Amino acid sequence: MLAHHQRAFCLRAKGPRHICIRRNASVSSQVITTTIQEPISSAVAVEIDVEALQKRLEARAKAMIQLEEQEVASRTKVKFVLKQQVGLGECWKVVGMCPELGSMLPEVAPYMHWSNGDVWTYEAKIRPGNFEFKVVLRKPDGQYLWEDGKKRIVEVPFGEPAEKMVQITDVKFK
Structure with missing residues (x-):
């Protein structure tokens, strides 16, 4: 079930872009759009798993904090x-x-x-x-x-x- 996962979608094209960010949670949906001058058929669709990115960033931040604590201990x-x-x-x-x-x-x-x-x-x-x-x-x-x-x-x-x-x-x- 995707209800607990957040996903972001964006269409990339040359020039002005059409950007659409959506949350699959039932609470709210957010859409940001701009005009696109090229046909959508020439654009490439990219799907980003926001939750997975957040987990990776959190793991990196924890690793950096741990390194800083080790460095401080040796000062x-x-x-x-x-x-x-x-x-x-x-x-x-x-x-x-x-x-x-x-x-x-x-x-x-x-x-x-x-x-x-x-x-x-x-x-x-x-x-x-x-x-x-x-x-x-x-x-x-x-x-x-x-x-x-x-x-x-x-x-x-x-x-x-x-x-x-x-x-x-x-x-x-x-």
Whole structure:
């Protein structure tokens, strides 16, 4: 029974195409059409099994996720540590050139976690390489205050997974 399978049909021809997409499910049917300038007899009919394509895409996506998880497991764990007092509602973020640190976008960069003694930390498994970064203070109103001076650099080694600590000192603002 085809009621549970989705199929798409299309007629290919030179010039403008006649495209028809149909669902064989009883819920709805969707048709998209454009004009065709050639006789349909010269067109080639192609049938696509949408459900089979979705299953193949899902399998590929799962395989890619599994590969990414294996790669992340082999990365070096970097711990950023900052001892700095902040005002009520303020917090620190680590913003860097790698995706794990927000690709220099403070809106998506990770928050550092506060602990007793005004110690802020953030741990991430970062891909190997040298990356620029800065710490950014997020104000209660949502604005970001970037630290003054040159960007800092974290060097993440290639090879076996390891742990590295980056102590952040001398944070100054204009």
